[in-house]
Amino acid sequence: MAELNRLSVNEFHKAEKQELVIVLDNIRSQSNTGSVFRTSDAYRIQKLFLCGITAVPPHREIQKTALGATESVAWEYFENTVDCIHQLKADGYYIISIEQTQQSIPLNTFSPNPNQKLAIVLGNEINGISEEVLSASDICIELPQFGTKHSLNISVCAGIVIWELSKAFF
Numbered sequence: 001m002a003e004l005n006r007l008s009v010n011e012f013h014k015a016e017k018q019e020l021v022i023v024l025d026n027i028r029s030q031s032n033t034g035s036v037f038r039t040s041d042a043y044r045i046q047k048l049f050l051c052g053i054t055a056v057p058p059h060r061e062i063q064k065t066a067l068g069a070t071e072s073v074a075w076e077y078f079e080n081t082v083d084c085i086h087q088l089k090a091d092g093y094y095i096i097s098i099e100q101t102q103q104s105i106p107l108n109t110f111s112p113n114p115n116q117k118l119a120i121v122l123g124n125e126i127n128g129i130s131e132e133v134l135s136a137s138d139i140c141i142e143l144p145q146f147g148t149k150h151s152l153n154i155s156v157c158a159g160i161v162i163w164e165l166s167k168a169f170f
Contacts, residue, residue: 012072017046018169019117020162021093025081025133026052026124027154034065035155036122041069043166048073049088049119051081065155085121085136093119097137098161099129100150104140107164114168120161122154 007015022045027033033055040048050056056077057063057070078084085095094116112118121137123129134140143152143160152160 009068009072012041012044015044017044018166020045020165020169021047021049021088021117021119022158022162023049023081023084023088023119023121024051024054024154025121025129026127027054027122028125029154030055030059030061031065032125032154033059034062034067034069036158037062037066037069037073037075039155039159039162040073043162044169045073045162048075049078049084050075051078051084081121081130081133082136085119085133088119089136091117093117094139095119095121095137097121097123097129097134097140098142098157099123099134099140100142101134101140104142106144107141107161108144110139110141112165112168118165120158120165122158125154 022036022040024033024036033050037048055062062070088095096118098120121129121133143157
């Protein structure tokens with residue numbers, strides 16, 4: 001671990017985190033949830049918000065992909081995603097829904113304010129982000145795609161977006 005310059009769980013808890021949180025809106029797959037935990041650990045995300053039907057730790061399927069990240073990454077559960085969004089807005093977060101909409105902009109054209117706290121919302125694998133959550137969001141961003149499919153797996157999408165928004169932090 002020392003050679004890899006990895007933090008222990010205690011060091012992770014004390015380390016500076018990005019002003020970035022992730023909101024999972026009704027994610028069906030516990031594997032996706034675990035993968036987002038793992039990516040959140042890798043990029044020192046402030047906190048995960050698990051909403052609606054999204055499973056919460058401890059859960060065997062989450063643990064399989066999280067590989068212990070549920071111990072390092074802070075998380076909180078909300079029964080209703082809109083309640084979570086309202087709380088984040090009250091706490092000064094800029095709400096970014098990752099969804100293809102008429103008003104969405106490509107990720108590569110988005111330039112966040114470096115002093116702004118950001119919340120990324122990722123939606124259900126089948127139905128996407130609810131209309132109510134989209135309406136409460138400050139912006140919708142999409143990932144440009146060039147193949148026959150028009151969506152990415154939640155965990156893949158989270159990795160791309162977190163990496164892109166993390167560049168300024170690291």
